[in-house]
Amino acid sequence: MSPSPAGWLASGGSFWLIFGQTSIIAAISIVLAFRIANALRAESDGCLLAIANLILTCLGAGIGFFLAPYPVFIVSAFVGAVALPGLATSLFIRRYRR
Numbered sequence: 302m303s304p305s306p307a308g309w310l311a312s313g314g315s316f317w318l319i320f321g322q323t324s325i326i327a328a329i330s331i332v333l334a335f336r337i338a339n340a341l342r343a344e345s346d347g348c349l350l351a352i353a354n355l356i357l358t359c360l361g362a363g364i365g366f367f368l369a370p371y372p373v374f375i376v377s378a379f380v381g382a383v384a385l386p387g388l389a390t391s392l393f394i395r396r397y398r399r
Contacts, residue, residue, distance in 0.1 A: 315371075319378045322361040326379075330354040330386040337390065341397040350393050354386040361385035 331351045338347020365381030366374050 308317065315375055318375055319362060319366060322379050323358060326386070327355050327367050328359040330358055330390070331338050334393075337394060343388075343396070343397055346373045346393070357385035357389055358382045361389075383391060 305325050313344040319372030329355055334351040335347050338344055338350060341347075359382075361384055362378045363381075364374075364385075365378035368374070368381070
């Protein structure tokens, strides 16, 4: 028996959504970290930034997951997964532009 159109989210679909969006955000943030580091001529620090972005994406999604109740935790996990790597990248750019 397949879940109803509204029930697929409650039957595990929300976890697949969070996994998918976190994976996509992590891949994009890693590519952006390498491009930013290459533009700033700091390739070795860009590798460290890419690793940090991967960890911060997973950490931000986890924090967002536990921060909100059932239907809202998908959005809060997305916001957390975008916010923490974005903060790290902006601090990295600010450091190298001085």
